[in-house]
Amino acid sequence: MxxxxxxxxxxxSAETKLDRENWLRENAECANLDLALLLKDAxxxxxxxxxxxxxxxxxxxxxxxxxxxxxxxxxxxxxxxGVKAIIQSQPVEAIASFNQAVSxxxxxxxxxxxxxxxxxxxxxxxxxxxxxxxxxxxxAALVIFKxxxxxxxxxxxxxxxxxxxxxxxxxxxxxxxxxxxxxDYLILDDQRHLAMLENSLAVIKALQNDFREAxxxxxxxxxxxxxxxxxxxxxxxEESLGNLALFRGRYDEALKFLEKSRSGYAALxxxxxxxxADLEIADVYLELNLLPEAREIYRRIAPQxxxxxxxxxxxxTHANYGRTLERLGESAEALGELEKAETLYHxxxxxxxxxxxxxxxxxxxxxxxxxKAAIILAAQAEESFRxxxxxxxxxxxxxxxxxxxxxxxxxxxxxxxxxxxxxxxxSAEQPxxxxxxxxxxxxxxxxxxNFPAATQYLEKAVEIIESLRxxxxxxxxxxxxFTDKLAPYQTLADICRMDSPRRVAESxxxxxxxxxxxLLDLLANSAHSEKLTDNPVLxxxxxxxxxxxxxxxxxxxxxxxxxxxxxxEAENIGHEIKKRESEISQLVLQIETGRxxxxxxxxxxxxxxxxxxxGEKRVLIxxxxxxxxxxxxVVEGNQVELIENLGxxxxxxxxxxxxxxQFGTLRYGAAQLxxxxxxxxxxxxxxxxxxxxxxxxxxxxxxxxxxxIIVPAKNLHYVPFHALFDGEKYLLExxxxxxxxxxxxxxxxxxxxxxxxxxxxAVGFADERVPQVEREVNSLADIWPQSVILSGAAATFAAxxxxxxRENFDILHLxxxxxxxxxxxxxxxxxxxxxxxxxxxxxxxxLKNALVVLSACETGLSEVAAGEELLGLVRGFLAAGxxxxxxxxxxxxxxxxxxxxSDFYAKLKNGNSLANSLRAAQRQFISQDTHPYFWAPFILxxxxxx
Numbered sequence: 031m032x033x034x035x036x037x038x039x040x041x042x043s044a045e046t047k048l049d050r051e052n053w054l055r056e057n058a059e060c061a062n063l064d065l066a067l068l069l070k071d072a073x074x075x076x077x078x079x080x081x082x083x084x085x086x087x088x089x090x091x092x093x094x095x096x097x098x099x100x101x102x103x104x105x106x107x108x109x110x111x112g113v114k115a116i117i118q119s120q121p122v123e124a125i126a127s128f129n130q131a132v133s134x135x136x137x138x139x140x141x142x143x144x145x146x147x148x149x150x151x152x153x154x155x156x157x158x159x160x161x162x163x164x165x166x167x168x169x170a171a172l173v174i175f176k177x178x179x180x181x182x183x184x185x186x187x188x189x190x191x192x193x194x195x196x197x198x199x200x201x202x203x204x205x206x207x208x209x210x211x212x213x214d215y216l217i218l219d220d221q222r223h224l225a226m227l228e229n230s231l232a233v234i235k236a237l238q239n240d241f242r243e244a245x246x247x248x249x250x251x252x253x254x255x256x257x258x259x260x261x262x263x264x265x266x267x268e269e270s271l272g273n274l275a276l277f278r279g280r281y282d283e284a285l286k287f288l289e290k291s292r293s294g295y296a297a298l299x300x301x302x303x304x305x306x307a308d309l310e311i312a313d314v315y316l317e318l319n320l321l322p323e324a325r326e327i328y329r330r331i332a333p334q335x336x337x338x339x340x341x342x343x344x345x346x347t348h349a350n351y352g353r354t355l356e357r358l359g360e361s362a363e364a365l366g367e368l369e370k371a372e373t374l375y376h377x378x379x380x381x382x383x384x385x386x387x388x389x390x391x392x393x394x395x396x397x398x399x400x401x402k403a404a405i406i407l408a409a410q411a412e413e414s415f416r417x418x419x420x421x422x423x424x425x426x427x428x429x430x431x432x433x434x435x436x437x438x439x440x441x442x443x444x445x446x447x448x449x450x451x452x453x454x455x456x457s458a459e460q461p462x463x464x465x466x467x468x469x470x471x472x473x474x475x476x477x478x479x480n481f482p483a484a485t486q487y488l489e490k491a492v493e494i495i496e497s498l499r500x501x502x503x504x505x506x507x508x509x510x511x512f513t514d515k516l517a518p519y520q521t522l523a524d525i526c527r528m529d530s531p532r533r534v535a536e537s538x539x540x541x542x543x544x545x546x547x548x549l550l551d552l553l554a555n556s557a558h559s560e561k562l563t564d565n566p567v568l569x570x571x572x573x574x575x576x577x578x579x580x581x582x583x584x585x586x587x588x589x590x591x592x593x594x595x596x597x598x599e600a601e602n603i604g605h606e607i608k609k610r611e612s613e614i615s616q617l618v619l620q621i622e623t624g625r626x627x628x629x630x631x632x633x634x635x636x637x638x639x640x641x642x643x644x645g646e647k648r649v650l651i652x653x654x655x656x657x658x659x660x661x662x663x664v665v666e667g668n669q670v671e672l673i674e675n676l677g678x679x680x681x682x683x684x685x686x687x688x689x690x691x692q693f694g695t696l697r698y699g700a701a702q703l704x705x706x707x708x709x710x711x712x713x714x715x716x717x718x719x720x721x722x723x724x725x726x727x728x729x730x731x732x733x734x735x736x737x738x739i740i741v742p743a744k745n746l747h748y749v750p751f752h753a754l755f756d757g758e759k760y761l762l763e764x765x766x767x768x769x770x771x772x773x774x775x776x777x778x779x780x781x782x783x784x785x786x787x788x789x790x791x792a793v794g795f796a797d798e799r800v801p802q803v804e805r806e807v808n809s810l811a812d813i814w815p816q817s818v819i820l821s822g823a824a825a826t827f828a829a830x831x832x833x834x835x836r837e838n839f840d841i842l843h844l845x846x847x848x849x850x851x852x853x854x855x856x857x858x859x860x861x862x863x864x865x866x867x868x869x870x871x872x873x874x875x876x877l878k879n880a881l882v883v884l885s886a887c888e889t890g891l892s893e894v895a896a897g898e899e900l901l902g903l904v905r906g907f908l909a910a911g912x913x914x915x916x917x918x919x920x921x922x923x924x925x926x927x928x929x930x931x932s933d934f935y936a937k938l939k940n941g942n943s944l945a946n947s948l949r950a951a952q953r954q955f956i957s958q959d960t961h962p963y964f965w966a967p968f969i970l971x972x973x974x975x976x
Contacts, residue, residue, distance in 0.1 A: 032060060037053065050089075055097075061098050066091060067106065069094070070110060072087055073088070074113075078262045078263050079258075084113055084117055088110045091103070091111075092111070101138050105138070105147075108128070109127070112125070113150065118301075119300075124151075124154040125160075128147050129151070132151075145171035148171045149190055151164075152191070157340050158341060159378050161378070161379060162379075164194045165191065168191045168194070169191070171183075182214070182220065185210075185215055185223065188214070189207070189226070189227050192208040192211065192230060198342075198379060199381070199420070201237050201419055202419055204230075211227050212224070212228070212231060215227055222254075222263075225250075225254035225258060225260055226251075228247045232245075232248045232274070236273065236277055237422075251263070264294065265303070266303075268294065269288060269306070269307055272284045272291060276313065276317065278461070281314060281317065281498070283501070285623040286623055288314065292307035302335075302340060305335060308327055309327070309331055309350075311327065312328055313350060315619075316350060318502075321357055323615060323619060328351035328354060341374050341378055342374075342380065342383075344374055345371045348370040349367070349375075351367045352365070352368035353390045356394045368387050382415065382418045384414070385413075385414035385418075388411040389408065389427055392404045392407035392430045393430055395434075396430060405434045408430040408434065412428060412431065421458055422458070422460060425451050425454060426463065429448075429467065429470075432444045432467075433470065436474065448467050448470045451463065451467040452467040461498055465494040465498070468487045469488065472484045472485075472486075484521070488518040489518075492522070504622030505548055508547070509897075512547065512899070514896070519543055523538075523654070524656060526540065534663070535637055537672065541652070541654050545771075545773075548899055549771060549775060549899060552909040553779070553908060571617060575610050580864075580865030582606050582607045586607065611854055635773055635774040640665065640773055640776070641665065648737040648738075649665065649666050649733050649737070650738075650741065650776075651664055651729065652665065652773055653725075653746050659677060661676060666736075671732055673729055679744050682724065682725075682746065683745050685720050685724075692714060692963075693962075696710070696923070697923075697963075708959075715755045715962075716755075719756065721749060722755055725749070725751075735765050736765060737768070737945065738761070741769070741776075747894050747900070750969070752966065762949050762953065767969075768972075769969055770972065771908075771971070772898065779908075784880075784973070787881060787938065789817070789818075789839045789841070790840065790841040791817070791839040792807040792814075792819050792820070793821070793825045793842075793862065794825055794846065795822070795825040795845075797847050799847045800845070800846065803845035806932075807821055807843065807845050810931075813932070813935045813936055813939055825863045826864035827862050830842075831875060834876050840881065841880060842881070844882070844883065845931075846860050846886050848860050848886030848887050848903065849861075850903075852893055855869070855893035859903075860872075860884070870906065872909075873909040875907075875910040877907065877911035879912075880912055882907045882914070883915070883916040883931070884907075888918060888920060889904075890903075890969060892904055904917060908972070914972035915970070915971050916968055917969060919967050919968075926960075930952065930954075930965060931951075933950065933954055934951040937951065948970050951965075952968070
């Protein structure tokens with residue numbers, strides 16, 4: 031006959047229920063209360079190590095209770111069933127099971143066991159917000175344990191009572207309970223409970239800004255959890271470390287800890303804990319301005335918390351979902367979410383949570399210029415946060431209140447608030463609050479024309495921003511992070527230009543320091559990986575999603591004549607596309623979180639070197655916005671000038687819309703409009719001349735007839751500068767014109783070696799929109815003997831990638847249909863025979879200082895994000911290693927494009943520069959008085975010479 035411990039092992043390792051029952055029958059003498067107690071202990075250990083093992087132990091205890099119908103065994107079976115329900119995210123069922131166990135233990139006068147069960151029940155009660163009942167049960171149990179001198183049971187009760195207080199954001203009460211429990215665990219040298227307790231206590235310390243002590247406690251907790259192989263506690267501690275990193279503005283570190291935690295919970299099959307980790311990750315995305323990604327997570331997990339009946343987490347989800355919607359400008363929807371959060375927080379009796387909703391409402395009122403209401407709400411929130419000893423939230427409330435005072439004209443009141451926030455945020459290790467306070471103080475000093483003080487504060491704000499941004503690994507993180515942090519750079523540039531004409535170059539330096547910084551990081555990182563991840567599971571999911579997405583793209587892109595589908599079907603396909611694009615974006619962010627940033631780079635803008643590269647024959651015009659109007663920095667070989675008041679973005683947009691409207695008519699029927707082309711050309715010239723008068727006429731004194739390198743800003747990225755008309759001729763008739771995302775990006779590209787092009791890889795895939803592109807690429811073989819042509823079915827992205835990996839090409843020519851996605855620019859794509867290649871796929875190619883020619887529609891269009899970050903195909907190919915790109919600003923005409931490309935390559939083959947070759951090909955059209963629609967879509971960005 032087996033011993034009780036041996037029987038436990040046999041029962042746990044048994045493969046079937048029948049096998050377990052046989053073991054019980056064969057060892058009937060051991061199948062008793064002692065065995066049940068051993069199984070309960072095994073369950074308790076497994077709760078923090080192998081939660082799925084609890085499910086098996088619950089089934090075993092049920093079998094034992096049926097085999098030996100003893101009340102105490104039945105009670106223990108209900109106890110374990112309650113733990114099982116918690117793991118399965120069923121707190122209501124857990125409470126019912128625990129109540130059954132308590133009832134039986136009390137009937138048997140096993141009051142200590144009944145009290146122990148009440149302690150286990152505290153967790154489930156807290157999950158669903160029954161805090162008063164939880165505290166009442168815990169305090170009653172505590173009396174029993176202390177009367178029996180049961181130190182361990184008393185400590186566990188104090189620990190759980192602390193958890194209840196924490197969930198209500200009652201930090202000081204929670205800390206008091208945790209401190210008592212920790213003393214007892216230390217006396218008992220109970221490493222397992224110490225690991226859990228120190229994690230809990232560290233959370234409270236972090237919320238009260240005692241980061242040093244929190245860090246020590248987390249280190250202890252993680253060390254103990256790993257030593258005891260407590261996988262659940264390890265995941266919980268990693269989650270807490272992620273939150274600590276977020277509080278301190280260490281976003282990259284926060285995401286890495288939280289992703290590890292989420293993976294741990296998922297592996298342990300703990301749905302409610304996985305959902306909590308998702309919530310924490312969404313909160314980091316919100317801080318990083320990844321608003322659409324955060325919104326999707328909040329939208330997905332809110333119903334999960336409702337189903338789990340976890341009111342506290344549900345309330346927080348609705349609150350932060352509302353905050354996200356408010357930042358996205360969706361005020362009505364935001365108010366709906368905030369109302370749900372407020373209701374749930376009141377049901378929870380959570381004053382801190384309710385105050386967080388008030389703070390979001392204060393921000394909403396601030397954005398809507400309702401300053402008085404914002405001040406009142408922020409002050410009310412601040413008072414609640416002070417009472418709860420939540421210093422970080424106090425500072426956030428003061429920020430909103432101070433900004434509302436500043437915007438309403440109370441500069442003295444705002445100054446006092448911001449000075450207080452600046453001092454306290456520095457000492458409290460709150461850099462994400464400190465930069466905002468420094469920026470606000472800088473703005474106030476600028477208003478008083480105290481430029482030295484303003485500069486000091488603003489430079490400090492920039493220093494903090496760049497220290498926060500520097501560790502971020504993923505391009506999406508760095509780009510999004512900058513969205514709301516450009517103000518100090520712009521204000522410093524403004525101060526320099528206002529202070530003295532001698533500081534114009536310094537003003538340009540500040541504009542450049544904020545411009546295209548994430549793209550610069552991508553260019554500096556020349557190491558390209560074939561795969562995003564070495565994790566086969568994640569890579570497999572990504573590949574599957576891409577395949578599904580390509581199938582849906584093929585469905586939605588069918589010609590109208592082939593679509594027998596209803597409008598409803600088209601909408602369903604659109605929904606499926608958005609769903610998979612969202613899933614891919616989330617998965618890529620998850621993968622990128624684990625990647626290390628390989629480059630640490632200071633700003634590469636060097637004005638003297640740029641001027642040397644420009645020489646005497648070129649001039650760079652970098653546009654910026656001051657006081658709502660465009661201005662232009664004109665950079666020549668020996669001077670920098672600033673020309674202001676060139677017009678507003680609205681004026682430019684007005685003309686652009688008229689141009690695109692007229693060009694759009696040619697897109698759908700140039701042949702039918704043939705007899706009107708002369709009139710249409712004259713109208714186009716008038717519109718292009720109006721743009722010239724606004725943007726270039728004031729610069730003529732400096733630009734003369736030199737080669738122009740245009741660095742656009744805002745909607746100037748969509749202006750065809752080379753086609754602007756001065757009343758007599760188009761700009762490119764008198765000079766070469768090229769473009770660059772920023773002066774620093776241009777310098778980076780100019781530093782790369784590239785000789786006269788020899789080898790070309792040409793890829794052409796025709797569809798109903800561009801039927802002649804295969805003729806276009808095949809004709810290149812006549813001009814360029816050392817060419818590899820992929821056309822028709824052979825024009826796959828896989829073949830393109832394989833060829834680029836096998837050898838270096840000087841030119842990559844892609845002739846195919848392209849689509850720009852303004853609502854989701856990273857999914858802008860090129861149509862090849864095996865599907866649609868997006869920006870991310872393009873960025874994964876290996877291009878060694880090549881010229882990329884995108885002979886397709888709208889390939890040069892980009893979403894212009896904060897800091898003039900271009901989100902589109904241009905970004906993807908520059909990131910892949912391109913030195914220069916020929917791209918299009920609108921939908922191209924197939925035959926005209928084929929002729930233009932043939933001329934361009936003929937000139938390039940004869941040794942002309944890139945800029946000169948493109949200019950010559952376009953002038954050929956002008957000589958025939960051709961409408962700009964046919965020749966002007968193509969521009970050169972990057973290096974002007976090969």
